[in-house]
Amino acid sequence: MEKIVVEARGIKKTYKMSERNIVEALRGVNIKVYEGDFSAIIGPSGCGKSTLMHILGLLDRPDEGTLEIDGVDMTRLREKKAYKMRAKKIGFIFQGFNLIPTLTSLENVVLAGRYGGLRRRERFFRAKELLTTLGLKERMNHKPNELSGGQQQRVAIARALINNPAIILADEPTGELDTKTSLEIMDILKKLNEKEKKTFLIVTHNMEVANSCKKIIRLRDGKNVSR
């Protein structure tokens, strides 16, 4: 039986901009992500993709609904405990890479390892191993402004993987890359999925990226309209 990594039921999120301007970003979303899935979330602009990603990544809390990640109920989790779950259970890849500019590639990856509770020797070892696997052996001591977009995203991938998370959430991972580099990055993610059974949930508006995924979750007007 397939293991469920993420199960979201009836997720609702509302933003109150003003007394009259209330935005229902999510209106009861149900999602199941299984171990080894390589899924894309697609939908028109404003459909709630990023909001859903933030909630699944424990960066925000739903107003209603339940969320379980790797069998742990996260719904009522307070921030004091949420950071531990973010560190250990979830890997995040952002559209804009979001590396720490004052740290080298190696240090950026090691930092995530530190937050995940890895011992010093282990986090350095794993960080070097990941960066080497991703073709960045010669770039470990370079800062983000010394790397290309594709290299920065690879560092971000390594950072997302260092704590061996239950799921990797990627928010428009190719959004700021050219076509060739986008294909390279997607290739890396697919290989990680196929060979190492890593679970991915990718938010994208790019249909080519979506079509390269095994499953597609469609959002419209804050609801999951997938069949």
Add this chain to the structure above:
Amino acid sequence: MEIFRNMWRRKFRTFLTIFGIVIGIFAFTVMGSMALKLNKMISGGKQYITGQISVMPKGASYGTSTGTLPIDTLNKISKIEGVDKVGALASLLVEDQNLDDASMSMGNPPTIYGADNKSDFKNRNWETMDMREGKMLNRDSKDDEIVVGINIATDKKLHVGDTYKIRGRDFKVVGVVNKTMTGPDDYVFMAITPSRELLIESNPFMKSLYESGRLKLDDVNSMAGVSWKDGYDSEKVSDEIKDKFGNDVSVMSPVKMGEMIDKASAMMNAIILGSAMLALIVGLFSIVNTMVMSISERTKEIGIKKAIGASGRSIAFEYTMEAGIIGLVGGAIGMGLGALAATIINNKMASKGAEIFLLQNNFLVGVIIFSFVVGIIAGFFPALRASKLKVVDAIREL
């Protein structure tokens, strides 16, 4: 290391912030060293004053005697209940002060301290002196023998065996007192007879009285030191002396004098250190300002760190430490410069025995620790705000 790199992101701003702390700590170090020196001097004086009841001629205050105490008065004092011993003292300046000399000194002017060495009177807090050379005067000392304080020995380059001419008379140095940081550093200790004679010589009116036989040598006393018997209250004995002699003498009781000195000392410390603290507060607010701006600029970075698993506590710790290190660096530089300035000024004043500052290692180390703590305090509330930033809001920052 990341903390140092973050500080270096905005070099000029960091430099200005550190400079603000440098100024504050420099002032604190200099003023604090001055306060330490003054406190040391005062505590030495307080020790002396509270170790005896001091009786002076009418209208005199401590150290300024315009009249003399007759020996008869001292004899009467010795018979008061509770009084143990009475010692005669005659003091005057080694040299008459030149009123045209506008220079100021933090130390005492060189003073002759003439005591009756044959008397059994002893100050309760001041029984022995630590000698650098030679020995202290005793019952067997001759009238032309003197012991000098370290500042006088340094200024006049005196050692045991040397001759020191005071007011036209030659005296032989038989001892040099070790540094006390208080009054005795500027004293010339001599027997009471020659000091009385010098006092008469220095005062034309007294001299004419003495030469005409209307003033006896024994009656020329600047002050009487009075010790009290064990089991007696020094304040009550002082009151007895006041009651007996009324306004004819000024009586300084140990406890009251101690309290007066403490009050004056506390006020002086408050003024000196308060002014330094003001400079430091300005530095503290400059750190607060820098940290608030820094956190505002790095809001997205804070969001990223929280997104990848940083706790609020680790964020708060990171920014608090950054502020602490700014304080520490500024403190170390400010302390170094302050200590250097104090040392240079002290070296210039050393020849006159009038050092202004007292540099103590534990104070200097304490200053650096204090500046680190000031930095921590300054950075704490901005750091706390940073730790409470909502992740999703922080990440959305452009």
